[in-house]
Amino acid sequence: MLEFRKDIFADERDDSLVEIGQPTARQDILGHVTGTSPYYDDHRFANLLHLKILRSPHAHARIRSIDDSVAARAPGVKRIIRAADVPVNLNTLLSLIQFGKDDEPSLASDVVRYKGEPILGIVATSERAALEALALVRVSYDQLPAVLDVEEAIKAGAPSVNATYPKNTFEYYGKYDHQKLRFGDVEAGFRQADIVIEDRYQMSPIEHAPTETNGSITVPDTNGRYIVYTSTQALFFSLDTAAKINAVQSNQLHFIGGTVGGGFGGKVDTLTEPLCILAARLTGAPVRYRLSRHEEMQFGSPRGAERIYVKDGLAKDGRIVARSVRAYFDSGAYTRLSSYAVVKCVAHIPGPYTIPNVHADVYCVFTNRTPATAMRGFGVTALDFALECQMDKGAVAVGMDPLEFRMLNMYRDGDMKAHRREAKNCALIECAQVAAEKANWPLRDEFRRMSSRQGGSHERAGVADRSRTPQLASAAKPAPSTPPSPVPQRVAYERPTPAAPTRTAPPSPPPRSAPPSPAASPAGSTHGAPRFSSVFGTRRR
Amino acid sequence: MTVTIKTFDRLADAANALSSERGAHFFGGGTLIMRAINEADPSVQTIIRSTDPALQHISVSSGRVELGAGVTMAAILAERELAFLHPVARAVGGPAVREAATVGGNLFANSPYGDFAAALLALDATAQFAGGFGQRELPLEEFLGRRDRGTSLVSSVAFRRPPTDVFRFHKVTRVHPKGISVLSISAQLPVASGRIAGARIAYNAMGQTPLRAKAAERALEGRPLDAAGIAPALAVAADGTAPVDDAIASAWWRREILPVYLRRLLLGAVHT
Amino acid sequence: MKTPIQFHLNGEAVATFVESGANLLDTLRETVGDLSVKGGCWQGTCGTCTVLIDGVPRLSCVTLAEACAGKSVETTAGLRRGADLHPLQQAFMDRFAAQCGYCTPGMLMAAKALLDRNPNPTRAEVIDALCGNICRCTGYEPIIQAVMDVAGSDNRRRA
Numbered sequence: 001m002l003e004f005r006k007d008i009f010a011d012e013r014d015d016s017l018v019e020i021g022q023p024t025a026r027q028d029i030l031g032h033v034t035g036t037s038p039y040y041d042d043h044r045f046a047n048l049l050h051l052k053i054l055r056s057p058h059a060h061a062r063i064r065s066i067d068d069s070v071a072a073r074a075p076g077v078k079r080i081i082r083a084a085d086v087p088v089n090l091n092t093l094l095s096l097i098q099f100g101k102d103d104e105p106s107l108a109s110d111v112v113r114y115k116g117e118p119i120l121g122i123v124a125t126s127e128r129a130a131l132e133a134l135a136l137v138r139v140s141y142d143q144l145p146a147v148l149d150v151e152e153a154i155k156a157g158a159p160s161v162n163a164t165y166p167k168n169t170f171e172y173y174g175k176y177d178h179q180k181l182r183f184g185d186v187e188a189g190f191r192q193a194d195i196v197i198e199d200r201y202q203m204s205p206i207e208h209a210p211t212e213t214n215g216s217i218t219v220p221d222t223n224g225r226y227i228v229y230t231s232t233q234a235l236f237f238s239l240d241t242a243a244k245i246n247a248v249q250s251n252q253l254h255f256i257g258g259t260v261g262g263g264f265g266g267k268v269d270t271l272t273e274p275l276c277i278l279a280a281r282l283t284g285a286p287v288r289y290r291l292s293r294h295e296e297m298q299f300g301s302p303r304g305a306e307r308i309y310v311k312d313g314l315a316k317d318g319r320i321v322a323r324s325v326r327a328y329f330d331s332g333a334y335t336r337l338s339s340y341a342v343v344k345c346v347a348h349i350p351g352p353y354t355i356p357n358v359h360a361d362v363y364c365v366f367t368n369r370t371p372a373t374a375m376r377g378f379g380v381t382a383l384d385f386a387l388e389c390q391m392d393k394g395a396v397a398v399g400m401d402p403l404e405f406r407m408l409n410m411y412r413d414g415d416m417k418a419h420r421r422e423a424k425n426c427a428l429i430e431c432a433q434v435a436a437e438k439a440n441w442p443l444r445d446e447f448r449r450m451s452s453r454q455g456g457s458h459e460r461a462g463v464a465d466r467s468r469t470p471q472l473a474s475a476a477k478p479a480p481s482t483p484p485s486p487v488p489q490r491v492a493y494e495r496p497t498p499a500a501p502t503r504t505a506p507p508s509p510p511p512r513s514a515p516p517s518p519a520a521s522p523a524g525s526t527h528g529a530p531r532f533s534s535v536f537g538t539r540r541r
Numbered sequence: 542m543t544v545t546i547k548t549f550d551r552l553a554d555a556a557n558a559l560s561s562e563r564g565a566h567f568f569g570g571g572t573l574i575m576r577a578i579n580e581a582d583p584s585v586q587t588i589i590r591s592t593d594p595a596l597q598h599i600s601v602s603s604g605r606v607e608l609g610a611g612v613t614m615a616a617i618l619a620e621r622e623l624a625f626l627h628p629v630a631r632a633v634g635g636p637a638v639r640e641a642a643t644v645g646g647n648l649f650a651n652s653p654y655g656d657f658a659a660a661l662l663a664l665d666a667t668a669q670f671a672g673g674f675g676q677r678e679l680p681l682e683e684f685l686g687r688r689d690r691g692t693s694l695v696s697s698v699a700f701r702r703p704p705t706d707v708f709r710f711h712k713v714t715r716v717h718p719k720g721i722s723v724l725s726i727s728a729q730l731p732v733a734s735g736r737i738a739g740a741r742i743a744y745n746a747m748g749q750t751p752l753r754a755k756a757a758e759r760a761l762e763g764r765p766l767d768a769a770g771i772a773p774a775l776a777v778a779a780d781g782t783a784p785v786d787d788a789i790a791s792a793w794w795r796r797e798i799l800p801v802y803l804r805r806l807l808l809g810a811v812h813t
Numbered sequence: 814m815k816t817p818i819q820f821h822l823n824g825e826a827v828a829t830f831v832e833s834g835a836n837l838l839d840t841l842r843e844t845v846g847d848l849s850v851k852g853g854c855w856q857g858t859c860g861t862c863t864v865l866i867d868g869v870p871r872l873s874c875v876t877l878a879e880a881c882a883g884k885s886v887e888t889t890a891g892l893r894r895g896a897d898l899h900p901l902q903q904a905f906m907d908r909f910a911a912q913c914g915y916c917t918p919g920m921l922m923a924a925k926a927l928l929d930r931n932p933n934p935t936r937a938e939v940i941d942a943l944c945g946n947i948c949r950c951t952g953y954e955p956i957i958q959a960v961m962d963v964a965g966s967d968n969r970r971r972a
């Protein structure tokens with residue numbers, strides 16, 4: 001049950017909060033329990049048509065020919081939609097924010113690159129009529145060698161999956177085939193380490209499997225506008241994507257949504273709206289495009305599978321002195337959001353631990369698998385799994401309690417993170433202490449007394465303390481002589497520098513023996529200056 | 542093209558229709574056929590139904606149990622005399638599926654479904670057929686081997702009622718309390734003078750259809766149900782099986798865990 | 814080929830025509846207009862479309878509509894009595910037992926099937942009654958709690 005631990009950081013607490021900590025009813029709960037919440041498919045239209053899609057049975061194949069002449073004459077068929085009917089038949093989701101190149105067709109015309117890829121659509125008077133007509137379409141394929149493994153995909157001579165990225169890696173900022181993180185000198189760190197442990201972690205794709213499958217209904221409105229009822233999690237994102245693919249102004253589309261039958265990241269990809277709108281435009285009638293459960297599993301994009309290698313250098317006293325991560329994100333055949341997941345992953349390395357030497361290379365790789373997308377912490381979740389498994393192994397290797405081993409290395413206020421940002425408002429040590437207490441996990445005294453506020457420093461990460469430089473002015477506020485009294489509402493998320501310690505500080509981990517050479521960490525000198533945006537990269541301030 | 546549905550009062554008429562129409566399927570509880578219709582499966586064109594009460598018939602006499610093919614898992618759970626089968630019936634879906642799923646339908650369920658059929662196999666059941674001019678009764682094992690080729694209508698299954706505590710069942714799933722089978726094991730383990738006499742062991746999800754573990758049965762004959770006694774049976778537990786890779790488990794995993802669960806079942810370490 | 818059928822829906826007589834082979838879910842939603850029933854898989858695996866037929870829970874997506882002729886069908890749309898919520902609906906609200914809400918109608922009907930038959934279930938019985946219904950937001954615990962609350966209130970009434 002929910003419990004507020006007001007004793008921790010009591011001097012920073014603000015108890016005048018109105019909503020936080022108070023139970024509150026969901027605004028949509030009455031609709032949910034009465035079955036009246038308006039999901040996209042809870043709208044009824046006379047003479048509704050149904051769109052069903054022919055999908056690739058192969059992971060990689062060239063389409064030699066498509067014969068839909070019999071299907072076109074099948075009962076109930078109103079229209080066949082072919083690749084040539086799609087106004088802009090190449091897109092990438094994040095093109096809306098100028099990230100990545102258009103690489104994915106709405107309907108494949110020459111090559112299919114994953115099993116389940118859409119090839120052709122049939123609009124008919126019922127779902128059954130559309131399905132029966134689909135069975136009459138004859139497609140002739142030349143199967144091509146498929147690559148289904150991330151490391152195989154980046155080997156020389158591997159089949160090229162995606163014509164836009166022929167080397168099977170996403171291209172960052174027009175030139176880089178992966179994302180890097182460099183902090184300190186990781187090789188020197190491994191040389192100093194008493195113990196080095198290395199392991200490989202392989203994740204599987206995970207389907208969101210929302211109880212409501214992806215779908216949409218498009219209804220022609222007056223004045224050339226189309227009303228789109230949709231299950232999307234990202235209404236305006238889907239609207240702009242659908243407008244781009246249909247080559248219409250976004251104000252010609254009126255998206256209605258917001259009641260989503262489970263998304264978890266699986267409803268941001270705009271899987272149905274563009275073709276549903278196109279079908280309504282080509283037939284002049286309301287059209288529904290609803291994924292079957294099988295389609296949701298086969299074609300609905302999953303959480304991507306990551307392969308992660310972690311190598312840790314450990315000092316006998318339990319400090320992690322070096323951590324190297326090499327990871328490959330399986331984007332599937334097209335980009336969707338894995339390119340961004342890689343950026344998130346690199347931003348999360350090396351986990352919530354202060355490590356003086358960190359090195360990471362993370363790749364977004366194309367394979368002939370279902371394109372992967374967002375799902376609950378994507379990019380981070382798998383990495384955390386790998387890192388925390390590694391932490392357990394590290395604890396065993398140095399003969400420490402696994403929680404104490406973690407606490408020794410956790411971020412504290414004033415530590416320098418591998419991304420050259422100072423750690424602030426840390427509370428992980430306190431969380432670990434409470435968790436240990438709740439689980440009756442014995443912690444030694446010094447760990448029970450440990451504090452996020454004490455013992456942190458840039459030096460702990462092997463970096464000269466620059467906290468008094470102008471860039472970090474906020475962290476250099478004069479320490480108040482007494483704990484600050486509660487203020488109505490903190491506006492800045494800055495923890496006040498605490499008063500002089502009144503308790504015995506826990507043994508601070510000894511500083512790293514050798515600071516990194518300036519050459520090995522050139523970015524140290526630019527610390528604090530550029531502002532890093534997760535998607536745009538370095539951004540003007 | 543829509544599906545044609547033909548409903549018959551008498552089972553014999555339904556059986557005749559089933560054998561005379563191409564692409565005809567008999568409709569039990571609907572959990573298999575309706576899915577095929579919903580997906581516009583072109584092989585399902587004609588549906589034969591019957592409202593014959595014989596389908597719902599349950600008879601439990603001292604020595605023999607007979608279950609109409611239309612008896613649902615819920616009906617079995619409501620029958621106190623069939624308590625030994627309750628763990629099996631409860632393993633078939635959630636409550637709504639149990640209200641629909643039938644004994645007859647389970648005989649046609651593809652792996653990894655078919656836990657109830659496997660239990661019937663371990664009970665040495667026979668299948669009875671309605672109408673037509675073919676055979677009236679077949680041992681279940683023989684029937685399962687040719688179920689996809691025949692067009693005869695199963696009207697009921699029958700088996701000798703096992704003595705108390707002789708029948709055991711365990712289903713291995715990843716989700717509890719309701720999950721699809723990684724595999725399930727059903728066994729009849731009669732003991733005479735401390736030794737197994739005439740064991741019957743059947744697996745589900747260890748092949749395309751439920752199958753008997755004949756090597757393990759033979760290895761148990763005359764042995765006591767203790768660690769040493771069952772060791773030879775465990776060594777041959779997977780003989781004759783042909784599990785497949787599916788979304789629930791790999792064939793490798795099924796083979797690996799089979800002896801583990803068979804050991805627990807034989808030693809009575811799993812409670813059903 | 815359309816077949817005429819009549820049945821009771823939430824106590825009211827309904828007469829309609831169904832396409833041969835139509836399932837009850839599509840019939841309720843597309844033909845009769847009861848949108849309180851949701852479809853999740855159309856293959857009998859998720860429990861989202863659970864309704865009660867003659868008092869027992871059934872998956873409407875794998876129920877042949879014409880087999881429901883003469884039967885009594887209950888859906889979430891019939892739970893409410895005027896302005897009054899069914900105790901299960903109130904308990905689901907109080908317990909925050911819905912996130913996306915899509916599985917909720919099926920959960921409510923599965924729970925109603927249990928409580929109508931067994932007003933005083935154990936926690937294990939509640940879990941068994943709901944075990945065919947998937948909640949992908951993984952909010953099972955509050956749902957179980959909500960059903961237990963209603964079971965408990967019945968106990969209090971009896972006491």
